[in-house]
């Protein structure tokens with residue numbers, strides 16, 4: 001016990017006798033720890049960002065869209081008829097069109113929707129109103145415009161009540177979409193105009209096919225099952241033979257999150273590899289300095305052996321020194337990593353959150369490096385012949 | 394070993410035997426380079442004795458001291474310490490023998506640099522698992538005994554040779570050993586300092602009944618011992634009472 005304490009004190013004293021040299025010795029460990037902790041912390045933060053975004057789209061919503069084939073009104077009717085455990089169905093069709101208001105014009109995406117669209121998308125207007133059931137049903141010439149469109153067509157003027165022409169078809173603006181802009185995305189969710197589906201089909205696109213059908217499942221637990229049912233149904237409807245590829249795609253947000261977290265997992269693995277290599281280099285640094293230290297202190301070892309230290313006690317003493325040295329590096333690394341993650345997180349708009357797990361892992365791993373790379377020098381010290389060691393200059 | 398000891402002035406041979414060497418041999422090196430350092434040493438040391446070893450350079454004095462101190466092993470023969478046959482012990486058992494029974498003083502002092510006198514003295518106690526408080530008490534006492542109370546916080550570099558050797562003696566004493574092995578303890582000191590060290594050793598021998606084995610080249614120092622054993626070519630050549638010249642203190 002006394003030996004443990006005195007070895008720890010001695011180790012601490014040795015480290016702080018030349019703090020710069022000690023820090024340089026464990027530079028590899030510092031770099032490794034900083035790299036791993038910073039990258040894992042930031043990676044987690046950005047994963048959290050993206051997952052939140054996906055979740056905000058609704059976890060129990062499946063998106064169906066055509067790939068090599070198209071979705072027809074028949075498909076929609078079949079889904080309505082055959083699939084149970086569905087809460088909402090939102091058929092959507094989109095077209096690009098030129099839009100004119102007074103002397104301004106723009107090209108934008110026109111999205112034809114039904115009333116189901118609003119709850120499925122958790123859609124809201126910032127001013128004005130949405131469509132009524134009846135307006136949707138009759139295909140009224142009304143529209144809700146996004147912020148970007150508003151800016152392009154009306155600048156600062158109030159748009160509600162005004163008429164705009166979508167490919168020459170006149171529509172009255174009844175609402176403005178609440179901005180859905182999320183940072184960094186390439187797709188501008190505010191650059192669109194919503195109109196009743198029927199209006200789009202009749203007056204703008206002139207066809208009945210759907211671009212996308214979104215389905216809200218009663219519980220997120222069923223998404224996988226219902227996806228299978230939908231696949232089966234649509235394959236039959238599209239008369240696909242066995243072995244033929246689906247001509248549509250069903251997007252399950254769970255899969256998206258899973259595949260995303262898989263990507264970030266493999267990213268983490270990559271980071272862990274880089275970190276491990278740095279730690280390995282750090283370990284070799286420790287081994288090197290410990291071997292030098294054992295050589296430098298040969299006479300001290302001789303004295304200790306002469307006064308009756310057991311080999312294991314000498315071994316332990318040098319092992320503790322190596323561990324302390326490694327932990328010293330680990331600690332510096334952890335502190336630097338906290339500041340670095342905060343700084344980069346601030347710049348990249350990633351929320352910083354102290355992750356105790358990764359810090360603990362890094363700390364323990366540093367200690368392990370100390371044990372592994374300190375063992376050889378410590379054993380060398382313990383195996384010294386006391387007489388030779390005492391004679392050492 | 395708890396039996397009461399006779400007064401130091403009583404005849405040595407009436408006292409219990411502490412060490413007995415029989416036909417001890419030791420060779421170094423292999424083949425052509427092989428050198429027979431000890432050629433059959435018979436030696437008996439009684440408890441409480443102060444014995445000086447003398448002899449020409451290379452005669453095997455340090456070799457026998459190292460074997461006695463369990464720092465080295467013998468080739469043939471036997472070494473009995475109290476009731477233990479030392480040649481049968483393992484490495485760790487010999488370390489423990491050093492820890493609990495022996496104290497060492499070296500010609501080169503062998504103190505830990507960068508470490509205060511007190512810490513040097515406390516070092517052997519650390520390996521005995523003695524509490525910090527008791528270590529402090531024991532080191533204070535040992536430093537006082539060697540007259541270095543005021544120097545407890547100084548590192549070896551700040552002490553003179555004589556003072557350093559006193560620290561080394563305090564370190565050897567602090568564990569209350571049964572045998573003090575001193576290989577040329579005054580070899581690096583001037584005459585005056587040497588006599589001071591010898592007086593300290595004599596005092597320890599008298600007051601604490603400490604058995605001392607000392608190697609020296611100087612007849613003046615050997616004169617402090619009860620008897621002197623002369624080594625020549627790895628053999629015991631002669632024994633005298635007191636120093637080389639036969640006078641006793």
Ligand SMILES: Nc1ncnc2c1ncn2[C@@H]1O[C@H](COP(=O)(O)OP(=O)(O)OP(=O)(O)O)[C@@H](O)[C@H]1O
Nearest residue numbers: 421422428430448449450451452453454455456457
């Ligand atoms: N480790 C060793 N390897 C080889 N030879 C050794 C070793 N140690 C001692 N010797 C040899 O053994 C002989 C006895 O050495 P030892 O050190 O016992 O002499 P000594 O009587 O102490 O001499 P000195 O008065 O010079 O200290 C010497 O010839 C020496 O060269």
Ligand SMILES: [Mg+2]
Nearest residue numbers: 454455456576
């Ligand atoms: Mg010698």
